[in-house]
Amino acid sequence: MDDIMLKIKESEEFIRQSGGFDIEVVMILGSGLGHIADSIEDRKDIAYSKIPHFPVSTVQGHAGKLIFGRLSGKSVAVMQGRFHYYEGYTLKDVVYPLRVLYKMGMKVLIVTNAAGGTNPYFEAGDIMLILDHINLIPDNPLRGPNIEAFGPRFPKMSNAYTPELLEIARKASSTLGVHLKEGVYVALQGPSLETPAEYNFVRLIGGDAVGMSTVGEVIAAVHMGVKVVGFSIITNALRRSQTEGATHEEVLQVAEKSGEKLAKVIMKMLEYL
Numbered sequence: 001m002d003d004i005m006l007k008i009k010e011s012e013e014f015i016r017q018s019g020g021f022d023i024e025v026v027m028i029l030g031s032g033l034g035h036i037a038d039s040i041e042d043r044k045d046i047a048y049s050k051i052p053h054f055p056v057s058t059v060q061g062h063a064g065k066l067i068f069g070r071l072s073g074k075s076v077a078v079m080q081g082r083f084h085y086y087e088g089y090t091l092k093d094v095v096y097p098l099r100v101l102y103k104m105g106m107k108v109l110i111v112t113n114a115a116g117g118t119n120p121y122f123e124a125g126d127i128m129l130i131l132d133h134i135n136l137i138p139d140n141p142l143r144g145p146n147i148e149a150f151g152p153r154f155p156k157m158s159n160a161y162t163p164e165l166l167e168i169a170r171k172a173s174s175t176l177g178v179h180l181k182e183g184v185y186v187a188l189q190g191p192s193l194e195t196p197a198e199y200n201f202v203r204l205i206g207g208d209a210v211g212m213s214t215v216g217e218v219i220a221a222v223h224m225g226v227k228v229v230g231f232s233i234i235t236n237a238l239r240r241s242q243t244e245g246a247t248h249e250e251v252l253q254v255a256e257k258s259g260e261k262l263a264k265v266i267m268k269m270l271e272y273l
Contacts, residue, residue: 043069072270183208
């Protein structure tokens with residue numbers, strides 16, 4: 001327990017010495033979703049590889065750096081690239097940066113990801129506002145001794161995605177004329193992409209989109225009392241009759257195109273916070 005708190009302190013001290021500062025909002029940008037970082041003012045980039053005790057991104061489409069600055073009048077930290085269970089990390093490792101950023105003032109977490117669409121009414125390029133999730137990754141970031149400094153042993157997940165922020169997301173998208181789909185995100189462990197049977201299974205259990213991230217970060221944020229909102233860019237919509245899904249390169253292409261629209265929605269949301 002003392003060991004993890006010492007590591008967090010060392011990470012925080014290095015970040016502050018490298019130009020990081022207290023922030024209100026943290027954003028995690030998924031595969032191909034780096035556009036929003038281009039709009040950050042007074043930015044300071046810090047490579048994950050330089051921060052003591054930080055994991056390192058190993059996936060194409062994840063830049064692997066922490067960016068501090070201001071966006072739409074808010075002090076923000078952007079994780080340009082995230083970590084995944086399939087890379088060999090535990091979910092405790094995956095959420096470690098959020099523990100550090102919580103100590104630096106995080107009050108709101110905005111998560112984004114690229115996901116496959118299992119809802120038959122979704123199309124590639126759609127943006128889904130996440131209403132809830134199902135965790136099928138065989139891990140939980142809270143497994144093991146609870147750290148009381150962060151939150152309770154059994155945090156409630158009934159409103160993991162903050163209703164207030166869901167309404168702000170709807171207002172922002174409506175103002176911009178961007179249509180949001182809404183649904184449930186299901187996380188699988190990966191890294192193999194889903195078979196048609198697995199897509200059908202996800203749909204049968206109530207999932208509208210499927211991916212390999214996000215849920216651990218949301219669980220940790222809820223544990224710490226942080227408000228959460230999340231978005232999935234639907235990069236491919238696999239129908240029951242299909243036998244081939246998208247490649248990772250195709251996923252990145254769609255995510256980058258729709259990421260521009262999502263960036264505008266998030267920036268408008270920040271104005272309303």
